[in-house]
Amino acid sequence: MNEFDLIKRYFNPATQPAVADLGIGDDAALLTPRIGYQQAISVDMLVSGRHFFADVDPWRLGYKSLAVNLSDIAAMGGIPRWFTLALALPSADAGWLDAFSRGLFHLAQLHGVELVGGDTTRGPLTLSIQIAGEVETGTALTRCGASAGDDVWVSGVLGAAAAAVAHRVEGLPLVPDVLMRCKDRLEMPTPRVALGRALRGLASACLDVSDGIVGDLRHICERSGVRAELFADALPVDPVLTSLPLATRQKLALAGGDEYELCFCAPTTHREQILRLALELDLPLTRVGRMLAPLAGAQPVQLVDEKGATLVFSHGAFDHFGA
């Protein structure tokens, strides 16, 4: 099977939405962007053994590869439109390619995004998806708009994806049923596209949680010129983790990447609207912190307990500051 056969067979399904004027098969795809919109462009590269385990189910890998990119468009408040795929493969394994492409197109169809171009080559298993979304001009959610006094919110529940990684890498004990649900969260994250759309006009800043909420929130602080206080006890830890010790649960929820939930800031006057939105979308939206005025020498993100005492988070765990 040569490269052209492989593309025809696995990456050119008849079910694709017709976003492009000219799709796969030329030197470039041709598209007509819509007037009144800005384009949101994002790219991710996933390397075997680093971003996914080499033995991951290929359907799920196809799904997740696109999900993490859809999540970036969600974080901007955009409508995902099209994507390209660059894929290096050790061999043209028909079963693997079939499952990978079905997982990819399953999610692509759900969101009406079209694969408009790609490149496949032999090499160590590596893939890169670049996605484009559209957002009404001037309404995109960025990392730059948070103000002191804003609430910090997070969607969904946290920690399960990190638990699946900790099970595999550090031997964190999980019973089979819990492990299965944690693996589902790790391998099939739900990009929060509808939430991102609804947050335009409500949120002052937004990003997706891909490196752990503490590290990610730091990006908002840097770009917005403020700092944040995160309420350790308010974090919505995934109920699937209930059997684990509290400290482990909080650690997983705080530092775990791969969540692909949205973390956003909003003025306190929007609390009611945001809680109504949670009901409409049937998705928990939890207030987990607040933004503060910059203070020389202070950490950009501080953890506090329910009494307001500062906690220190280091080496993947946290303790009372000075204790």
Place this chain on the structure above:
Amino acid sequence: MNEFDLIKRYFNPATQPAVADLGIGDDAALLTPRIGYQQAISVDMLVSGRHFFADVDPWRLGYKSLAVNLSDIAAMGGIPRWFTLALALPSADAGWLDAFSRGLFHLAQLHGVELVGGDTTRGPLTLSIQIAGEVETGTALTRCGASAGDDVWVSGVLGAAAAAVAHRVEGLPLVPDVLMRCKDRLEMPTPRVALGRALRGLASACLDVSDGIVGDLRHICERSGVRAELFADALPVDPVLTSLPLATRQKLALAGGDEYELCFCAPTTHREQILRLALELDLPLTRVGRMLAPLAGAQPVQLVDEKGATLVFSHGAFDHFGA
């Protein structure tokens, strides 16, 4: 050096043109496409040891990575606008990154294209660039428009890049001076952007020569529903190869990839205009074949000698058919 430092240090130069409304540093870049244009989108993936030698000069690798993508936009008649870079690196080698990024931005500046997003990660050296160009709506050059009777043209001269590969892989003997010039062609191809722009309205079909002119011309035949006759003796073999036997020179010019010249079809009525264009651009444009009506059972691309006799091209060499 973590990922964020690395991006700041090497991939966020102040000299970038401001194509994006919001550049590197958020979940996605924001761009406003121009009204009246279609976007041309292309992606390439380059794997160490497959698309380039692992010991290639990193400045040249940075240059070439972008050049091959610019070439795709050139083949569509587009104006290159912006690109993203996904990069997997075995280690964050400062010297390598410095040279790579300088080579990349050297060419980016020449063409006024902006790096608007990227992803860097640890992994086997692999890189993927996705580029976007703009072309006035309805004027893009594609592979679909060739008609029987059209001339086939190619820009520049062919064979030197292939000779550099053949020297390295098969031990093709080249004197040092010739080898150096062949390596220059292989490692620093010139994307024919100005030519692509000028061919709008003149060419009926176009692509860039990346897999050898015979194989590439086949794509035009398939997409346009015609076939082609290629004049073996008319091929513009790079004069740097003069010392090689004729058969070797022709073989290199016919089958060699990595040329990144444009191969295009045009009605015979445009011959004079095309030759004038060659003078204006100071770039050889050579008539190397003609398109023919489809014929059941015939090869999509046939090689003929100066007397019109069919040659057969196989196993990387060609002989008189039936001889």
